[in-house]
Amino acid sequence: MVTNPYCSVQLAEDHKSVVLLDQRRLPNLKEYRNFYSASEVAEAIREMVVRGAPAIGVAAGFGIAVEAHRLLNLRDFEGYRKELEMACDLLERSRPTAVNLSWVVQRIRKLLSQEYNSQESLERAIMKEASLISSEDVAVNYSIAKIGNQLIPHRANILHLCNTGALATVDWGTALGVIRMGHIAGKEIHVWVCETRPRLQGAKLTTWELQQQNIPMTLIVDSAAGYLMQMKKVDLCLVGADRVASNGDTANKIGTYTMACLARLHHIPFYIVTPLSSIDANIISGDEIQIEERLSDEILRPSGESLVASETTSVYNPAFDITPACFISGFVTEVGILQPPFTLQVLARLKKEYASRTIT
Numbered sequence: 001m002v003t004n005p006y007c008s009v010q011l012a013e014d015h016k017s018v019v020l021l022d023q024r025r026l027p028n029l030k031e032y033r034n035f036y037s038a039s040e041v042a043e044a045i046r047e048m049v050v051r052g053a054p055a056i057g058v059a060a061g062f063g064i065a066v067e068a069h070r071l072l073n074l075r076d077f078e079g080y081r082k083e084l085e086m087a088c089d090l091l092e093r094s095r096p097t098a099v100n101l102s103w104v105v106q107r108i109r110k111l112l113s114q115e116y117n118s119q120e121s122l123e124r125a126i127m128k129e130a131s132l133i134s135s136e137d138v139a140v141n142y143s144i145a146k147i148g149n150q151l152i153p154h155r156a157n158i159l160h161l162c163n164t165g166a167l168a169t170v171d172w173g174t175a176l177g178v179i180r181m182g183h184i185a186g187k188e189i190h191v192w193v194c195e196t197r198p199r200l201q202g203a204k205l206t207t208w209e210l211q212q213q214n215i216p217m218t219l220i221v222d223s224a225a226g227y228l229m230q231m232k233k234v235d236l237c238l239v240g241a242d243r244v245a246s247n248g249d250t251a252n253k254i255g256t257y258t259m260a261c262l263a264r265l266h267h268i269p270f271y272i273v274t275p276l277s278s279i280d281a282n283i284i285s286g287d288e289i290q291i292e293e294r295l296s297d298e299i300l301r302p303s304g305e306s307l308v309a310s311e312t313t314s315v316y317n318p319a320f321d322i323t324p325a326c327f328i329s330g331f332v333t334e335v336g337i338l339q340p341p342f343t344l345q346v347l348a349r350l351k352k353e354y355a356s357r358t359i360t
């Protein structure tokens with residue numbers, strides 16, 4: 001069950017579209033839009049109507065489900081399956097860094113390789129799986145929030161980058177979910193919100209979410225983080241993750257590495273808050289993570305219209321960076337606060353442990 005008065009991603013009741021809260025319009029406008037095919041959802045992911053590793057994954061799952069529904073009238077079963085394979089490829093390619101996207105697509109691909117006697121039965125299986133992925137996300141983030149709350153002292157100034165709230169997931173969020181749980185528990189929390197250049201997810205989305213929840217906060221420019229640490233105004237850093245390698249190297253929003261280095265220098269705990277689904281045990285280190293490069297206009301025209309530097313300025317716009325594991329105090333997950341390595345065996349054991357806890 002979603003506990004917020006807003007939901008970043010959901011399936012329309014008639015199963016014909018994915019309903020996304022258009023995050024590009026926040027905080028000025030709370031506008032929900034419907035996307036009727038896998039290619040429309042892929043475009044919405046690329047354009048960042050929906051963003052945040054877990055939310056992107058769930059949107060992709062629903063995108064394939066909607067496509068399966070849309071194509072039900074195709075007569076030939078093999079053709080139907082092939083179209084859905086193509087939808088999977090398209091969605092998987094929509095953004096490269098966050099692992100949740102490919103993890104969700106893999107789960108649905110597995111269904112495509114199984115035996116079904118009709119388009120309808122395959123469509124039902126895909127719908128069920130996509131809905132399960134969405135509800136799992138809510139439960140996982142709630143567990144993360146409860147576990148992460150243990151790290152928050154009774155009074156704390158917490159530094160946060162990007163947006164990791166309910167908008168970046170289905171509900172609760174990762175790092176912001178932990179903060180919300182601490183606030184609900186009555187702790188005196190104040191959040192330093194990094195505006196998060198160049199897309200301003202912190203300024204536009206995190207401030208909005210914290211305001212909805214009445215959590216005290218102050219917006220800062222990203223480059224003020226070091227000064228605040230130096231002034232002893234930061235007790236704890238909490239951020240999310242887009243992909244964690246098995247050695248613990250972590251890809252997250254650009255600026256995370258800088259924050260982690262500064263936190264180490266000032267002896268401030270720096271935690272990655274992440275579901276196990278963002279851990280990619282198939283890669284050994286951060287060197288194997290593809291960093292998304294985004295268009296120059298995000299930097300040259302931050303508000304969409306007027307240029308802040310001449311149009312011919314050469315721009316480099318990596319959307320993420322890699323924080324080496326040695327700078328990370330721990331990983332807050334749905335099964336506990338963990339240390340790497342996260343090998344395939346370790347990850348499988350942790351997932352099993354979580355599943356058995358939720359069944360009992």
Ligand SMILES: CSC[C@@H](O)[C@H](O)C(=O)COP(=O)(O)O
Binds near residue numbers: 053
């Ligand atoms: C929900 S935690 C993951 C986040 O840290 C997150 O995915 C993130 O950094 C978002 O990047 P974005 O480029 O806005 O999709």
